[in-house]
Amino acid sequence: MAATVVQLTESKKQIQHTHQVFDTQKQAFRNNPMPSLLERKENLNRLKRALLANKDRLVDAIDRDFTCRSKDESLIAEIMPSIQGINYTLKHLSGWMKPSKRHVSILFQPASNKVSYQPKGVVGVIVPWNYPLYLAVGPLVASLAAGNRTMIKMSEFTPHTSALFKEIIDSIFAEDLVSVITGEADVAADFSERPFDHLLFTGSTSVGKLVMSAAARNLTPVTLELGGKSPAIISPDVPMADAAERIAFGKAFNAGQTCVAPDYVLCPTDRIQAFVDDFRARFTEMYPGLKDNNDYTAIINERQYERLQSYLEDALAKGAELIELNTANENMKDSTRKLPLTLVLNTTPDMKVMQDEIFGPILPVVGYNSLDEAIHYINDRARPLALYFFGYDKDQQQHVVNNTHSGGMCINDSLMHVAQDDLPFGGVGDSGMGHYHGKEGFLTFSHHRAIFAKQKFNSGKLVYAPYGKAVHKLVYKLFIR
Structure with a gap:
């Protein structure tokens, strides 16, 4: 009974802390809504340096959580793809950030169209226990590349890895940029109810439905990486x-x-x-x-x-x-x-x-x-x-x-x-929705903002009311066919 009370008290503290961090990150994003390429690269490089410096400690922590996790499997499936993902993102990020020019019909000339890739804001990531490092780092890399603030809820089933990852992240990032949340299932449930600007969940289909239901109450867009029978x-x-x-x-x-x-x-x-x-x-x-x-x-x-x-x-x-x-x-x-x-x-x-x-x-x-x-x-x-x-x-x-x-x-x-x-x-259907990794990760955590721009000359004025003028009839003849 006493242990249950202690757990409830600790969960309450974790939930209060989660709310405080969320509010802090929202305000920090408002103060810097479009981080530069230089800022984003520095964040990614800082993460890479920390992962490499703590590689052996991370492998050991994962091993302790499983009681026996192959060192080579942790290197192959946790450390290596995390580092390679950062390297690939660093190489291509400047190109991904450039606005995409789009066609403008002659009907609206002279003007320009482009899609600008804007950070969404505060991103939430819920991490499973099976690959506790890679499935935290992968979404974090994509979120930082897109210019977001990020909150990461680690699995309660990998306490050694979760504690070490939190220690590492706390040592290299301010809490208003990246924060790692630990705690039991009730903390995770509350986490999914925060009004994030995007939420990524990796886990079972049954829990994914609960996460999506919670996110729907805030109209939070979700990426669900689920499972299924492959x-x-x-x-x-x-x-x-x-x-x-x-x-x-x-x-x-x-x-x-x-x-x-x-x-x-x-x-x-x-x-x-x-x-x-x-x-x-x-x-x-x-x-x-x-x-x-x-x-x-x-x-x-x-x-x-x-x-x-x-x-x-x-x-x-x-x-x-x-x-x-x-x-x-x-x-x-x-x-x-x-x-x-x-x-x-x-x-x-x-x-x-x-x-x-x-x-x-x-x-x-x-x-x-x-x-x-x-x-x-x-x-x-x-x-x-x-x-x-x-x-x-x-x-x-x-x-x-x-x-x-x-x-x-x-x-x-x-x-x-x-x-x-x-x-x-x-995934697709029961196995999930949405994508990340590489460029798709950058795009998932970016708002694709459509921008139509005119300067002083306004050709659209030709079709303003009153209607029924000859120019209207000409436009209809040319463009409704």
Whole structure:
């Protein structure tokens, strides 16, 4: 009881602090509504220097939050894309900031049209637990590039990373420019209710609906980066070892706790056994052991671990065949929340693994008899965040591209589309709305302000009232046809 009271008191303080910071940032933005290119670049460089200086501390903090997070996975998926994203933005920001000239019809000449990219104001970012650094830094880079003030709500499930990131940000930015908010779920709920000028949320579809509902009360524009069941299609003729290896990488990375991880595999029915054999071989090469292997990441917390175990129990009870990839036959029950990657065969639609986003090292395999059958299977379900096709036939590739929808897509690879600096990242339908990364990030956090300008001579005066003059009839004849 006492602990609950303390938590409520701390949450109340955090919420009051959030309100104060929001008001401070709103006023600071009014005082400087159009930061210069030099200011924006200096902010980005300051962030880059701080990330590089604290690289090892950040990797260690993430490891402590997971109890075992591969150092290399943190370098590959947290540090490296954060730094590369800053570098790419620094290189192209001056071009992005230039107003875009637009056509003016002869009807309105002499005049000029342009689109000016104006900072929106105060941006809110809600960060999930699975990539706690990159999914904070990525939106922050885009927001700073666009000239905004930024408030970042970190996940309560990564307390070490959240505290360290707050320490770093507090040391390099004034609170009225960038502020990191910590706290429990009630703080996050209140955060989503602030009247931000833009709000970006990364997380589950169910929570995304709540965030969008809260934002709607303020007419706050939102970018939702959600999840969903991202399929991987294996073509009838691709070399199975190639497909299995690349899917194994995408599924095992971060123990499947990735929003764009392959969620299930669509495999020609007569090739399922070949997929199982090659997948097992490739996975075992990457992870010859699991329990004491620091390359294999643990499940983030007990709640998520128990959820995944319940999925396996549910599938088994409903007739599925489970193939646990634990070649060393280690006893994983007393390990630190490490869950062996498990293939699920003979699935049925009523199994939880075929209904919910898995978000862990469980991979259902669904058979199909024709490529169009696989496409129909995908299209009968909610649109996924990612789609993966494995096959070298160009006609097959284009057929899948033309006949499916997903937030993003890889052909003959997994996950890697997210790391492309010049590609937008975002979902569609149940997997989200809006985009960021690279130029799209700058555009998302900018108001595209249309500006029509005339000088002293006013040709429009010719069509002013009273109407019915010869010039009106001429204009109608020339331009209404």
